[in-house]
Amino acid sequence: MAAPRSSARSTAAKGTKIPQVSWREPRPAPIVLVSGPEEVLAERAIAGVRDYLRAEDPALEVSDIRADDYAEGTLLTLTSPSLFGEPRLVRVAGVEKCTDAFLQEAVRYLEAPQEGATVILRHTGATVRGKKLLDAVRAGTGGGIEIPCTAVKRDSDRVDFAAGEFKAVKKRIQPTALRALVSAFADDLTELAAACQQLIGDVEGDITDDVITKYYGGRVEVSAFVVADTAIAGRYGEALVALRHALASGADPVPMVAAFAMKLRTMARVAGRREPSRQLAQQLGMKDWQVDRARKDLAGWNERSLGMAIQATARADAEVKGAARDPIFALERMVTVVATRDAFASTR
Structure with a gap:
């Protein structure tokens, strides 16, 4: 039986007259x-x-x-x-x-x-x-x-790629586990693809942080997002330890602050909104899982503590870019404010 040759449901890219088909859903043609x-x-x-x-x-x-x-x-x-x-x-x-x-x-x-x-x-x-x-x-x-098959260069593209691997087989992966996995294979998409397939084949149930640590703990470096996630969750001691590990492995203070700022801005945009995740994601130009994650992160936060954390992050951003002599102290103070959700650290 010959493969179907008509039916062009995909929208052709600008400048072409033929269908543009996703690499995830390939089909034959002459x-x-x-x-x-x-x-x-x-x-x-x-x-x-x-x-x-x-x-x-x-x-x-x-x-x-x-x-x-x-x-x-x-x-x-x-x-x-x-x-x-x-x-x-x-x-x-x-x-x-x-x-x-x-x-x-x-x-x-x-x-x-x-x-x-x-x-x-x-x-x-x-x-x-x-x-x-x-x-x-x-x-x-x-x-x-x-x-x-355009180049996958940005971190967000690699996250989307890995998320798509699990979505294609209806397997769930925790957002933090997803980011840790992508971080472990940030320089090689082939290895990232192979890692996704190994997890899909080997692991029953959801892919969690513990699973990523078990399989690829030797490759997973402490990233800025791991520090931010830990601090936002209120785990002060763990956040400071993660910060020191990240700095010891060569993390730059500027992207570290940027990770905190991005997470906190997302939380601020989602805070108080009651729309369904899909609808809100479309309104804010985000993905569903980002809305869900921000709502989870907001547990235990209020308008005052969130505003205080954003101010502390803005201060740290200026200090790590030259407004202060000690960028490490600026980072530690920011982590303290965020993790403790307490005003005392902002004046230290």
């Missing part, structure tokens, strides 16, 4: 352009297309070719119908370094794709090589789709 530099996402997308086709017909023929080491006629040979008419999947790597021979044959192929064949073009975007082919695909020639 031409599938997997673009962008993030290899982890690209591998998931390509494997997803293969699994989709194989689920429809286990007899799927899968072939791999390289566009940068291409033998003339290979593309047409591999996409041509076989004796028994099995579906064909041809995965083409290295399109950003393609030879002239591949480029010419691929552009011609778009004019008349083979029935029952799916061709995946992998282009990292590292060069403009193959632009003529990409432009033709994006213009709609060949009836293709594009699966963008």
